[in-house]
Every structure is written in C-alpha cells, then in structure tokens.
Amino acid sequence: MSQVNHPVMPGDQAVQVATQPKMQKPAVRREPDRWLYLPALAYMIVLTQIPFVLAFWFSLHAWNLLVPSEGFPFVGLSNYITVFFQDPNFWPIMGHTLELVVGAMVLAVIGGTILAVLLNRPLPGSNAVRALATVPFLVTPSVMALLWKNLFLSPSTGIFDWALHLVGLPAVAWFSSYPLESVTIIVAWEWTPFVMLVLLAGLQAIPDEVLEAAKVDGATALTTFWRVVVPLLRKPYEIALLFGTIFVFQTFGEIYLTTGGGPGIATNTLPYYTYRTALLSFQIGMAATLGVIGVIVAILAARGMLRLMTERS
Amino acid sequence: MQATYKQATHKQATHKWAQSLWTGLTYLLVFLLVFPVLWMVITGFKTESAAYSPTPTLIFQPTLDQFALALNSGFGAYLTNSAIASLVSTAIALLLGIPAAYSMVFQMSKKGSDDMLFFVLSTRFMPFAAILVPLYVIITRLNLLDNLFTLIIVYTAMNLPLMIWMARSYFMDLPKETLEAASIDGCTTLQKIVGIVVPMAAPGLVAAALLCIIFAWNDFFFAVSFTYTNSPTLPIMVAVFSSNESLFLAKVSALATLIVIVPVALGIYAQKYLVRGLTGGAIK
Numbered sequence: 254m255s256q257v258n259h260p261v262m263p264g265d266q267a268v269q270v271a272t273q274p275k276m277q278k279p280a281v282r283r284e285p286d287r288w289l290y291l292p293a294l295a296y297m298i299v300l301t302q303i304p305f306v307l308a309f310w311f312s313l314h315a316w317n318l319l320v321p322s323e324g325f326p327f328v329g330l331s332n333y334i335t336v337f338f339q340d341p342n343f344w345p346i347m348g349h350t351l352e353l354v355v356g357a358m359v360l361a362v363i364g365g366t367i368l369a370v371l372l373n374r375p376l377p378g379s380n381a382v383r384a385l386a387t388v389p390f391l392v393t394p395s396v397m398a399l400l401w402k403n404l405f406l407s408p409s410t411g412i413f414d415w416a417l418h419l420v421g422l423p424a425v426a427w428f429s430s431y432p433l434e435s436v437t438i439i440v441a442w443e444w445t446p447f448v449m450l451v452l453l454a455g456l457q458a459i460p461d462e463v464l465e466a467a468k469v470d471g472a473t474a475l476t477t478f479w480r481v482v483v484p485l486l487r488k489p490y491e492i493a494l495l496f497g498t499i500f501v502f503q504t505f506g507e508i509y510l511t512t513g514g515g516p517g518i519a520t521n522t523l524p525y526y527t528y529r530t531a532l533l534s535f536q537i538g539m540a541a542t543l544g545v546i547g548v549i550v551a552i553l554a555a556r557g558m559l560r561l562m563t564e565r566s
Numbered sequence: 567m568q569a570t571y572k573q574a575t576h577k578q579a580t581h582k583w584a585q586s587l588w589t590g591l592t593y594l595l596v597f598l599l600v601f602p603v604l605w606m607v608i609t610g611f612k613t614e615s616a617a618y619s620p621t622p623t624l625i626f627q628p629t630l631d632q633f634a635l636a637l638n639s640g641f642g643a644y645l646t647n648s649a650i651a652s653l654v655s656t657a658i659a660l661l662l663g664i665p666a667a668y669s670m671v672f673q674m675s676k677k678g679s680d681d682m683l684f685f686v687l688s689t690r691f692m693p694f695a696a697i698l699v700p701l702y703v704i705i706t707r708l709n710l711l712d713n714l715f716t717l718i719i720v721y722t723a724m725n726l727p728l729m730i731w732m733a734r735s736y737f738m739d740l741p742k743e744t745l746e747a748a749s750i751d752g753c754t755t756l757q758k759i760v761g762i763v764v765p766m767a768a769p770g771l772v773a774a775a776l777l778c779i780i781f782a783w784n785d786f787f788f789a790v791s792f793t794y795t796n797s798p799t800l801p802i803m804v805a806v807f808s809s810n811e812s813l814f815l816a817k818v819s820a821l822a823t824l825i826v827i828v829p830v831a832l833g834i835y836a837q838k839y840l841v842r843g844l845t846g847g848a849i850k
Contacts (some may be wrong), residue, residue: 286755287673290682293666293726297689300701300723305692307700368599371592374585384834386596388603391833392826395786396804400606400822403808403815410815412605412622445599450841454849492845499691506786510805524695531699532791544696555691 305548311541318535332542342518342526350522350550353437354501360441361497362490365448370478372449373456383453390446395506401439402428402511432512432519439507444500448493455489456482498554523547603826610820617816632820639807641824647714648799652782655721656775662722663729664771668759670730671737672745683731683846690727694787705792714797720788725778731846732777736770737763773839780829800825 315328336343372383389397405411406427414424427435459482467477503524512520514529521529524547531540609617611628670679701720702711710716740763748758764771789799798806807821808814833840841849 287669289665289673289755290669293662293730294682294685296662297685297723297726300719301689301692301697304697304700304704307703308696311699311703364599368592368595371588371595374588374592376589376592382592382596384837385600387833387837387840388600388830391780391829392603393784393786393801393822393829395784395801396822396825397602397606399804399808400819401602404605404609404819405602409620410618415620415622442599442602447844451845451849454841489849492848496844503693503695503787505695506790506801509786509790510808524693527693527695528698528787528791531702537699537703541699544693544699547693548696551691551693551696552688555688 305545308541308544311538312545314538316536316538316541318537328538332538333546336539336542336546342521346518346521346523346526349433349518349520350502350524352433353440353504353522354498356434356437357440357444357501357504358494358497360437361444361448362493364441364445365452365493368445368449369452369456372453386449387446389442390444390450392443394443395510397443398436398439398507399510401442402435406435406438428512429516432516436504436507436511436520439511440501440504443507444497448497451489451493451496452486455486459485495555499551502551502554523550606819607823609816610823612816612819614813614816617819618813632816633824635817636807636821636824639803641803641821644798644800644803647717647793647797648783650714651717651721651797651799652779655718655725655782656778658718658722659725659729659778660771660775663726663733663774664759664764666730667733667737668755668763670734671740672742683734686727686730687846690724690731694724698791702791711792712794712796714793716792717788717797717799720792721782721785724785724788725781728781728843729774729778732774732843733767733771735842735846736767736774740766770839770843773836773843776832776836777840777843780832783829 312332313327313329314325315323315332316325317323368386372379372386376382403410405413408414408424408426411427413427417424425431463481463485464477467481472480502522504522505524505528508514508520508522508525514521514525518526523543527540527543527547530536530543608624610632611630612623612626613629613631616623616626666682670682674682705711705716744762744766745758748762753761783799784801785799786801789802790805793799793802804818804821804825808818836843
C-alpha cells in the first residue's frame, strides 16, 4: 500500500509526517501543564456521566423503594416495554412535552422577532428599554409561574380575566380548562426576551450597506425583511431555537408550582413525569427508564439542531 | 418648485409621524412584556384584601407590612442557603472552568478542543431529570440528603459547562502573541493564567460568574428534589409560603419581589454579555 491510501488526518500535520517519515514530532512547542482540563472533565464525568450510566443500569432492573421485599432483580428491557406499550400515560405525556416545547418556542420566536425588529430602531432610552425587556428572562421562573397563576390567570383575582370582563368576555378558568396552554404561555413569556436578545445581536451584525442596497434597488420594507434580513438571521434563529428547545424541554418549577402536573396528567411532561415516578411513587427502575428515554430525546433534538447549524458553514 | 418642496415636507412629516408611532408601539409592547413583574411589585405593597379585590386597584394606601412579614418568616435562613449555594458553586466553577478553558484554547489541538466542547455542551444539554434517580440514590447512601453541601456540588456540575464555554469564547479573543512572549520570558502556566489571561478576559469572566449565580439562584428542580428542612433555598420558601397561608397574594408578591431583585440586577449588569455568554460566542 502506498502513501496515497493513508487517511488524511483532519486539520494538521498528517501530510507533513507522511512526506517526512523520520520526523518524530511536528514543530509544535510542547506546552507544560497539559492536564489543566482534567479536574473539570473529571468533575463532569463523576457528576453527570457516571450517574447516567447508573441510570441505564437501574433501568434494567425492577426496583421499587416502597416494596423493598422485591429487591433489585434484573429484568432486561422489560421496563422499556412497559413504558412504551403498557403505560397508558407515556405517549400522552410525550405529546404534552412536544406541545409545550413547540408551542412555547413558536410564541417566543414570534414575540422575539417583533421585539428585536422594533428595538433595533433608534429609540429614545433604548438601553433602558432593552434592559427592561430582558427582565422576564432573568426572574426566578418557578416563583413567577406561581404569580402568573394567582395574579394574572386566576378567574377570580387575575388581571387577565378582569381585562376580558372589561371587553365583555366571560372569565376563563385558565389552569383547569387550558392547563397545558397556560403553562406554555408562561414559558413562552420567559423565553421571548432570550430570542429577542439573540436576534437583536444578529440584526446589529447586518451591515448598513446591505440594507441601503436593498433600498436603492427599490425593495419595500417588508420585502427587505423577508428576502434580506431573515436569511441573514438564519444562524441566530437556529441558535435561539436550539437553546430554547433544550431549556424548555427541562421546564419543571413552572409546572410544579402551578398545576402540579394536573389535572390528571394534563401537564405532565417527560422530565416532570420522571421526577414524579422517582420521588413520589419511588419506582426507581421505572424512573431511570424514563430518564434514559429523556436523554435520548434530548440527544436526538440536539443532534438534529447541530446538523442544521453546521450544514451550511 | 414650491409644490415639490411642499410634497417633501409632507412626506417627511408622515415619515416622522410613522416613526413615533413605531416608537410608541415599542414602548407599549415592552411595557406589556414587563407588566407581570411590575404588577407583582405593586401587589407586594398592598394589603391582602386590596390584592384580592376583583377589580385591580392602582390607587391604594401602600404598606410595607407584607415585606416585613416575608422578612420575618425565616427569610434570613433561606437567603443564607441561596447565597452560599450560588456563590460557592460559582467559585468552584470558576476554579475548575478557567484552567479547562485555558487548556482548550491554548494547549489542545483543534480536534481535542472541539471534542471537549462537544462533551461540555452535551453535559449541559442532558436533562437533569435523567440523572435525578442515580444522584438521589448516591446522595441518600452518602447521607447527604437535605444538605447544603449537596446543592453546592450539584450547582457546580450544572454551571461548569456554561463557565467553560463562556471562558473559552473570551480566551479565544486574546492575542496569542502576548502569551507566547510570556512563555519566552519564562512565565509558568499559573503566572500566565493569573497574570495575563484572567485580567484580560475579566469582563467576560465576571459575566460568566454572574450568569452562574443567576442559574443557581433560580433553580427549583434540584432544590425541591434534594432539600427539605435543613437547606431549602428561596424558591422553596415561596412554595411553602403560598401553601401555608389562606390569603397569600400580597405576601407572596412581596417575597417574590425580594427574591427576583438579585437575578434581575445581576442580569441587567451583565446584559451586554448575556447573549454572547449563553451561546458560547456563536452570537457576538
């Protein structure tokens, strides 16, 4: 076999090494203390990777803390079969998870786009206004959700319902009639400023000449926005979606403090259901199974998003 | 001549008019967006009966009673737990994250650095619920349930990836020549990190630390899973407070106002760095 068939290593000195086989080390000065990343790496492995491996191990066992006599028998994939085919709650809960993530992200992207475009204009007091618009993203989510439930979306004391009443509409029992939608609204409210900030940064990176050129070519404001601005904002949109999706998927306190997952299982999402199975019904084996499924879902989502993000660059 | 002049001023006037219309719309939308927080603050200054009035009242006798009540209901203990958990976990994240980011930017090959970044990202993207069960089992076995130490350890794990990807993004902007010169002058790695890299990247690192504090401060998931009576943090106090009282709107609003002051103040201070930090420099 000749050198032609050698795989070319990505990036660096492979070619050099191949042409000068006697040269031992490429001309890179060896830095001392190359172990510096190890403590952080070890910390993350111990706190997240090892627990994940344990979760997988637990998921192959039947383990109920409330029935200690059962012990810890190995059951293979039977927990997975139970979850996928026998648990009547699982698929509806996956549906709720999807509804929450998609609903909140769609609303946040629409709201974030409108705000970013408006805040990108020259505006008296723009710094203060931008800072104010960031606030919903900074406030403690669980605490704010509790207040949303009682101060805004409550049919008796909520200001939303008072406003509805003003225009002659009947009060809405938000959390009992539209529990998942109510949680979605709260989460969307929290994430709108994040989308806005990312898009605003993207808008400010667009050179003025590009917009000037569009204007000179006679494009209307709307055409310029759709044909010029939006394509240039592709990366900011992708990043806002990737981060938003991953964090919204983990929504927990907002559900815990408003609906507690109910009524019934109406606002259970996959992470919330995992928590309940573990710490309220103590079915450790089952909860571990749900956790592993959650990781797989998250990895698939992140992978898909990362592919979207890298395909063009 | 005059006609065109008139036309131009007319056009200019409509243009100006449209501009102020957009400006007004912007103010209105931002006001609506922040309104829930504003209304919470206002409600904190009301009496319970005013807070429960079916018609929202804007004119009322403001009172500090609810704030006093919140502060006298064990606020100090919760505050101490929240402060220690966020500050200590952030300090450890800085201590572990800065050397790791230094190594990624100045020592590793491109591929090694990218692999490490991928590992860091996937660590932060993993749903916490997935590792809840094993962590709970380990923590129970080690007798560390309901212990502030546990929260610190867990928050460090939650924030370390963020710290690393933020620090990495800022270190990448530093001039490599300065560090090379320092190496030639015989500086040790520690001297380079403490004397050159950290001071030069200070604003970014401060922003990273503030973001870590905000995330730890705002956490509800780990706090509710791992703490009960010995080490609950402020978000837990809100949950307890609202379930123990029959009329709680004004009290909880006052308490919530006290709690959110910290993340709002830190976040606005670090505003310039928020986007860049969270997205690891993908958006600058």
